[in-house]
Amino acid sequence: MEYADLVENSNDLIQVVGFDGQLLYVNQMWVDTLGYPRDEAYRMNFFNILHPDCHCRCGERVERLRTGESVPRFEVEFITRTGQKIVAEGSISLYREQGEARGIQGFFRDITLRKKTENALREREEQLRTIFESSVAGIAMLAPDGRFLQANPAFCNFLGYSENELKQMKITDVTHPDDIEDTLRRRQIARANRSQSIVCEKRYLRKDGSVFWAQLSSTWFFDPQGQPLYTVPVIQDITARKLAEERIRELAYYDGLTRLPNRQLLHDRLELALAQARRHDRQMALLFLDLDRFKGVNDTLGHAIGDRLLQIAAERLTACLRDNDTVARLGGDEFVILLADFKSSDNLPHVAGKILKALAQPFDLGVREVYISTSIGIALYPDDAEDAGELLRHADMAMYAAKEEGGNGFRFYSSEMNARAVARMDLESNLRRALDEKEFFIEYQPQIDLVSNRMAGLEALVRWRHPQLGVIPPAQFIPLAEETNLILPLGEWVMEQVFLQCCRWHANGLANRQVRVAINVSGRQFDQADFVEMVKRLLQQTGAKAHWFEFEITENVLMKDVQRTIATLRQIRELGIHVAIDDFGTGYSSLSCLKHLPLNRLKIDKSFIADIQTNADDRAIVSATIAMAKRLDLEVTAEGVETEGQYGFVYQRDCDEVQGFYFCRPLPADKVLDACRKHLDES
Numbered sequence: 001m002e003y004a005d006l007v008e009n010s011n012d013l014i015q016v017v018g019f020d021g022q023l024l025y026v027n028q029m030w031v032d033t034l035g036y037p038r039d040e041a042y043r044m045n046f047f048n049i050l051h052p053d054c055h056c057r058c059g060e061r062v063e064r065l066r067t068g069e070s071v072p073r074f075e076v077e078f079i080t081r082t083g084q085k086i087v088a089e090g091s092i093s094l095y096r097e098q099g100e101a102r103g104i105q106g107f108f109r110d111i112t113l114r115k116k117t118e119n120a121l122r123e124r125e126e127q128l129r130t131i132f133e134s135s136v137a138g139i140a141m142l143a144p145d146g147r148f149l150q151a152n153p154a155f156c157n158f159l160g161y162s163e164n165e166l167k168q169m170k171i172t173d174v175t176h177p178d179d180i181e182d183t184l185r186r187r188q189i190a191r192a193n194r195s196q197s198i199v200c201e202k203r204y205l206r207k208d209g210s211v212f213w214a215q216l217s218s219t220w221f222f223d224p225q226g227q228p229l230y231t232v233p234v235i236q237d238i239t240a241r242k243l244a245e246e247r248i249r250e251l252a253y254y255d256g257l258t259r260l261p262n263r264q265l266l267h268d269r270l271e272l273a274l275a276q277a278r279r280h281d282r283q284m285a286l287l288f289l290d291l292d293r294f295k296g297v298n299d300t301l302g303h304a305i306g307d308r309l310l311q312i313a314a315e316r317l318t319a320c321l322r323d324n325d326t327v328a329r330l331g332g333d334e335f336v337i338l339l340a341d342f343k344s345s346d347n348l349p350h351v352a353g354k355i356l357k358a359l360a361q362p363f364d365l366g367v368r369e370v371y372i373s374t375s376i377g378i379a380l381y382p383d384d385a386e387d388a389g390e391l392l393r394h395a396d397m398a399m400y401a402a403k404e405e406g407g408n409g410f411r412f413y414s415s416e417m418n419a420r421a422v423a424r425m426d427l428e429s430n431l432r433r434a435l436d437e438k439e440f441f442i443e444y445q446p447q448i449d450l451v452s453n454r455m456a457g458l459e460a461l462v463r464w465r466h467p468q469l470g471v472i473p474p475a476q477f478i479p480l481a482e483e484t485n486l487i488l489p490l491g492e493w494v495m496e497q498v499f500l501q502c503c504r505w506h507a508n509g510l511a512n513r514q515v516r517v518a519i520n521v522s523g524r525q526f527d528q529a530d531f532v533e534m535v536k537r538l539l540q541q542t543g544a545k546a547h548w549f550e551f552e553i554t555e556n557v558l559m560k561d562v563q564r565t566i567a568t569l570r571q572i573r574e575l576g577i578h579v580a581i582d583d584f585g586t587g588y589s590s591l592s593c594l595k596h597l598p599l600n601r602l603k604i605d606k607s608f609i610a611d612i613q614t615n616a617d618d619r620a621i622v623s624a625t626i627a628m629a630k631r632l633d634l635e636v637t638a639e640g641v642e643t644e645g646q647y648g649f650v651y652q653r654d655c656d657e658v659q660g661f662y663f664c665r666p667l668p669a670d671k672v673l674d675a676c677r678k679h680l681d682e683s
């Protein structure tokens with residue numbers, strides 16, 4: 001083949017253009033690509049097929065060639081006969097004939113398609129970059145070893161690092177410590193299985209140390225040989241949702257006040273601990289705690305203070321137990337402790353002792369320091385119960401037993417307690433029947449004036465003559481009657497009977513002796529909106545005179561809602577009935593409130609009198625109480641005087657009256673007149 005054939009059949013567009021622009025030669029590929037037949041092309045000026053944008057630079061290049069310079073390869077745009085644009089790349093040089101420069105020869109390759117592909121790729125890349133930069137999702141690119149290669153602004157914002165900072169870090173550096181193991185495991189699995197993507201939820205750590213929850217979808221890219229190239233994690237912020245879920249979980253499983261596990265979570269943990277104890281043939285203990293006299297704190301100091309006390313109690317309980325023990329709050333002042341890991345039940349008294357000591361420390365509640373004690377019941381798996389419900393019930397019974405023994409202590413469950421609980425249930429149903437069957441009766445205990453040594457009053461005390469169990473003292477049924485609201489009909493019955501009895505005594509000669517009769521009014525009765533109306537009605541119905549009577553109301557009941565108490569007491573006083581504050585010293589009376597209450601008498605609780613001869617604190621309390629009562633212009637009665645020594649002590653402190661076994665036990669109604677005469681005659 002001759003050189004001319006090579007040129008003619010070349011895949012490049014080849015042309016020769018005279019210095020005047022006249023096309024002198026074009027090859028076949030030129031004709032095929034640009035669509036001008038050769039005869040037409042030879043009549044044309046080269047600039048007519050050159051895109052106008054290229055004219056100027058083309059002229060410059062020709063000039064450079066003519067001055068002997070060389071021109072590097074360049075891109076140019078031609079216009080086809082049909083008006084299409086063709087992008088070509090090539091080079092030009094001087095065309096010589098017999099050594100003389102006659103024009104410019106050009107060799108071009110049609111790169112229109114390649115250009116289009118390149119442009120499309122560039123556009124696509126720009127689009128992707130825009131998406132990457134402006135995405136609200138955090139996107140990063142990681143090397144196979146977890147190093148950051150790139151991170152978009154959202155990713156940086158989420159974690160609080162700049163892109164440059166992240167590029168110095170690995171993915172494990174920003175992963176929450178608890179999620180690192182999972183993250184590494186997932187990456188290993190994805191690599192080994194050449195999985196394309198992973199979707200999961202995980203926690204990151206922000207630069208400021210806070211937790212960032214993300215929905216992660218991570219894509220792996222591999223080379224054709226299967227070697228990992230990089231991963232692209234895409235993260236969405238789900239922190240708010242996770243916090244909301246956490247809050248919902250907290251509300252469902254934790255007590256809102258103390259943040260301790262609630263009944264539901266305790267139940268779950270108890271079931272789990274029982275299953276493990278069964279499998280490993282181990283023991284387990286449940287401690288049921290109830291704060292003694294907490295109701296008094298709530299009633300007298302208010303619920304906000306009571307709540308604070310419970311929070312502090314919860315903190316102390318948590319602090320004095322091990323991490324794997326569960327402390328739960330069931331509600332009110334009841335806590336349960338689950339001990340799943342202890343060597344021997346011989347250690348439990350030590351644990352209980354530690355708890356009692358922790359809760360016996362003073363509670364600084366802002367307004368004042370409060371002391372409380374606690375009653376603890378302990379039940380063991382498998383000795384005392386096999387299932388969760390029974391274990392809890394038995395620990396509860398043991399706690400009641402501890403309380404009945406005066407509180408501030410612990411008791412292990414025993415089978416007799418169960419029998420006692422059953423008896424208590426029987427008692428409740430019997431109590432309802434007893435009212436209808438008139439099984440209650442009233443005794444009267446004299447109260448002696450210390451100056452005249454005469455009977456100044458009587459306290460009416462109800463008793464229950466049970467057909468099988470005999471006489472049951474009120475301490476055993478009054479609390480139950482209060483719990484079940486039976487105290488309302490019972491209290492009304494007592495009042496009516498005492499009014500009627502007094503009418504009879506007055507008719508039989510008690511009239512001129514001015515002996516007042518005290519009636520105990522329970523909290524539930526006192527809280528009734530129509531309490532005073534009920535008293536008026538009974539006075540009218542029986543014909544009794546209001547000034548014959550004194551109502552004994554406990555300190556805690558009076559202090560519950562002081563404003564309301566003052567209003568009700570005024571109404572009672574207006575009727576002519578006296579009022580005594582009962583069991584004084586056992587509650588949390590505020591002395592400043594006390595002076596505003598329209599009271600006549602203060603009764604010092606018998607617990608202070610009992611140890612008066614051996615306990616200097618009790619002596620001080622009784623002396624101070626008598627002195628304070630005098631200042632407030634109140635009569636004082638010392639309760640529970642059993643010995644001459646006790647009598648002598650209160651006598652010397654100018655106490656007004658005493659009541660107690662030293663003088664007289666409670667008497668049946670028909671013995672009262674005799675006792676009254678005896679006391680009057682002997683004095």
Ligand SMILES: Nc1nc2c(ncn2[C@@H]2O[C@H](COP(=O)(O)O[C@H]3[C@@H](O)[C@H](n4cnc5c(=O)[nH]c(N)nc54)O[C@@H]3COP(=O)(O)O)[C@@H](O)[C@H]2O)c(=O)[nH]1
Nearest residue numbers: 461462473474475494520521522583640641642659660661
């Ligand atoms: N709401 C009502 N409560 C009532 C009524 N009747 C009684 N009660 C309350 O029951 C509690 C126990 O009463 P009781 O077993 O009758 O005991 C009283 C006295 O017997 C006892 N007392 C008297 N002197 C002594 C003594 O020297 N030693 C000693 N250990 N006990 C003694 O004290 C009780 C009277 O206490 P108080 O009422 O605080 O003055 C008791 O809380 C009653 O209030 C009722 O009808 N309604």
